[in-house]
Amino acid sequence: MTRPTLGAVAIGRNEGERLKACLRSLVPLCERVVYVDSGSRDASVAFARGLGVTVVELDASVPFTAARARNAGFEALLAGGELDLVQFVDGDCRVEPGWPEAGIAAMQADPGLGLVTGWRAEIHPTATVYNQMCEVDWHRPAGPIVACGGDMMVRVAAFREIGGFDPAVIAAEDDEFCLRLGKAGWKLLRLPAQMTWHDADMTRFSQWWQRSIRNGHGFAQVGAMHPPHFKREQMRVWLYGLALPLLFLLGLLTSLWISLAVLVGYALSFIKTLMGLKGQPMAARQAALLTLAKIPNLLGMLTYHRRRRKGAAMRIIEYK
Secondary structure (H helix, E strand, O other), rough: OOOOOOEEEEEEEOOOOOHHHHHHHHHHOOOOEEEEEOOOOOOHHHHHHHHHHOEEEEOOOOOOOOOHHEEHHHOOHHHHHOEEEEEEEOOOOOEEOOOOHHHHHHHHHHHEEEEEEEEEEEEOOOHHHHHHHHHEEEEEEEEOOOOOOOOOOEEHHHHHHOOOOOOOOOHHHHHHHHHHHHHOOOEEEEEEEEEEEEOOOOHHHHHHHHHHHHHHHHHHHHHHOOOOOHHHHHHHHHHHHHHHHHHHHHOOOOOOOHHHHHHHHHHHHHHHHHHHOOOOOOOOHHHHHHHHHHHHHHHHHHHHHHHHHHHOOOOOOOOO
């Protein structure tokens, strides 16, 4: 059988050294590489061009989204000639050298596969509690999947069939893409292989807070587009981010026993989360932040519903 051809699309904004590592990892492994830049103020564009990578600079007059960037990269990549497969990767990740061959082999063995992904890991997982939370989040079981993150190898025919990413989706656009892919009859698979190394470089509480707001927006937007996806996440946010805080305040005005019961509920949630993180570095701090996350998640969900009601643009929520 003829070996499928592979190109790559990397997206980023002001990623600096992380982008350099990303592009250096891709160039030797792919027929062609495209870098899509969303208004960087550093030397990202110049570096990419110096490496021989095709660069697409997005028009800043239109709101930036990862979905828009990936679509633009796909079009630029295929403008250089037909390919069978495209590896999408975020600019803060470098690709494991053996990954492309593993992904290509899986795609070649099963023509019904529309997408394969692998494992992502943090380069500096214990540098901060926020990095460690990313590290835990990246570890998912191998096998058939419903959705995955933005690092993915996609069959060109499948991408074209569903029309690519939806540029109006500002968070969890990868989930939304995967859900449409599955509904179109394509299979999605996570291989038991290292795919990318991520550099979260998240050092401040404010970054984590904004990222959690962004996640909440994704729960609401993609959940509305593809029910019942994210239903469980939304229910937790409504309970721990809104209902219980309101009940706590009500208790302060009526009966302190009610407020105490709410605090016990949060404590039980914290303990359950902590037990699930048993053996992980900074487990208690992670559990505390995950319990608190429902508040910024709620803000993100409410932001989506406000924008939808007003017919406003779904502008990206940045955390870096």
